[in-house]
Amino acid sequence: MPLREGDIITEIDLQPFEERDTLLLRLRGRIDQEVIITFDRPGDNGYTEYRTMLAPIGMSDLARLKYDHFREETRRRVEALSDGRIGYLHIQAMNQTSLEGFQGDLYAAATDKDGLIIDVRNNGGGHTTDRILTSIMAGEHAYTLPVGADPEATGHYPQDRLDAPRYTLPINMLANEKSYSNAEILAHAFSTLDRGNLVGQQTYGGVISTNSHTLIDGATVRRPFRGWFLPDGTDMEHNGAMPDILVEQTPEDEVAGRDRQLERAVEDLLTQLDAKQ
Template sequence: DCNLSRHFSWDGHPCWSPDGKLVAFVGQRPDDQTDLFYVWLSRADEERNTFDKEREAARAAMGKGGDAKKKPDSEKKGAAGTAPVAIDFEDLHTRVRRITLKGVTPAHPFFSHDSRTLAFEATVNGVAGTYKVVLPDKLTPELLTRRRGRALQWLAKDNRLLWLSDNLPAHLDKTFAFSAYQETDLRDYQELGFLMAWARLRDWYYDAGYHGADWPRMKAKYRDAARGAPSHSVFQRVMALLHGELNSSHLGFTASESSKKEWDKTAGFQSWSVVTAHLGLRVDPSAPGPGWLIRDVVPDGPADQIALKLAPGDRVLAVDGRPVTPDTDPAEVLNGPEARNIELTVRSGDPAPRQITLPATTYGAIREKLKTAAFDAVRARVRAASGGRLGYLNIQRMRWDDYYRFEQEIFAEGFDKEGLVIDVRDNSGGFVADRILGVLCGSVHSIAVARGAAPAYLSGYWGRPVWDKPVVVLCNQNTVSNGEIFTHAIKTLKRGKIVGVPTCGGVIATSDVALLDLGTLRLPHRGWFLPDGTDMELNGTQPDVLVWNEPGDAAAGRDRQLDAALDVLKQEVEHEKRNRQPVKLRYAR
């Protein structure tokens, strides 16, 4: 095996030139740019087709007798057969060339018959299609066609590009539609889909011991049930039973929309769906009329506008002209298209009602705003309980937007704090735990001091904020996947104390595998282990301080886990102060 690029970022979509002398691929780099890359497998080929070609062009331009018509060996026509390519493996990665395409994200490159024209999918200046460059010197993308597809062969005769575009065979812009008829025995089809899933798990499940399950026996146990399933809902249940034998997280089967049609008949006569709108305010259902008594206005919701002047105690008397009472089902007056304006008749103390108009939103959007409001309330509570010395951050998932928010908030919230509570309770996972750890575990190797200023390190040199003060991490039984990779790491690296209850114990890397057109299998193919070899799957992070919240605590405004975290953090801050070694500056003399 040969690691062609030897780069830590993702590289993919490789393709080999027809003459075997070049490999091209797509790669991501730390500057968040995705570009094309290529490499000549032989140094001699690169010299003949790059440096010698440049010298000949220069001689021709200078009029010094250079043969402008002379072509590199690779461009000569009529050679019988293709000579074997001797690959110079030594330092191959240092010869990888990058084609920088600012503002363009290329994908799925492929070579033409001349082995020098490289085509790829991209959107350039707002125009999506298939573009080409010519190696090594014509690197400005040129539109080949507005179609996209997967190349099968690019023939020299008539320069014919044969490919699949929009799932149809095509020659450049011309597609060839066809019909094919297939008789399918549904029982055979379901059995085949089941066997494919079972075999994929047999060959690729991360634990070759299958968490103790007798995997060959599982095939015999569920095969007939899958074959005889009378509907895809039953087929899904059989698949769930098979997966349950592994007692594994990150595993499941999702039926495709096309397969669902055999048992899940849906109406397709309209392009929009009916939703129950949310007004961005909450009412007291127990309050007597008239209308709905507003209990509160959701921060940053559609009703939270200065011009509307809505406040607790106001009453909604009608919705789009329809009177409402405390007994009115909101669905009766709020159902309709998602994107629309709603007119309310409101009374605000003054006996005379008034009309206001606000945009409708969804219950899901309001839940997210209420989460944000709840986190802000917890942050205020932490500040109050610590006299402003401690801060609070909540990380709901481990995805890019969560990391960027964390990166901003840890600097803003931690700017004048002595310690931070980092809350990953109910964190559903993702992939940025290591980036967050990079912020929390930066090593200080030196300090910079301006005249009259306190010792510090210039954070701009790190390229990210770095927090090296005490932290306490909150977790619970719903902290899962990359969220608990983070809690395991905090404990393993001894970066801070963990407070709460053991995490879920569901940590596996997955990929998706299509099962015919029945659906998709989520396949756990790579396990995650602690440095001592302990499987994180089924082994959640054990907190340093075990605290369970009791039923009813949330409704009563209590959070025992947060209270315990604050107590621990205060102790950690005091311990850090006692053990902090003052820096004595010794200036050069």
């Protein structure tokens, strides 16, 4: 029987909790090992005791599951807010793994949609801005028609001719104060190139390139070797990307499970789409 919210854990491996025990202490070193969980579940006639077998997971697995849940729940929220008209993609980091995920998910997220929300909130940075821009900045210079195809069926282009998946429909981008480094470069580029509206909070303002050096005692230090600047000369360091639409996400919103930034990004993109009709 799975645990659920409201259950009270009373024993681990049939041993009751001592005064100073915590769940973390009792499960330490037990990752992927089955343990017996005794718990009380409230009901109409008081509490009923149950036992179940569980295998604890580590913090990295927990973080991955929480991220997957966030991404899927946000996608569903965008689907509901837009009545199915807008797709959603979150980029977790500016690294090769996230880039491959972005490229693999781009068509799936955008299929049969009129627009797309790209989310770089809580993204710690990396190095892949230009490869993402390759997908979202390429315009349509031609389309192809297979022999015998409907001449009205425009918009097809052979995918084997592209270096990266291409998306040309309207986009809004989400960023916040926890968007760092290369994620900020992407947010700046999105605004500079006028690809759509940037929504959320100003990004952190920590944009430099660094090298890592190992010291004689095995410690490492990182040393800046390159600055990043906007075309008008503005230093991106200490000058985070400023959204076109500022939306504060408050602790009260977090507790209530409300995402005002997402809601505003969807609302604005729908307005853009309606204006094009």
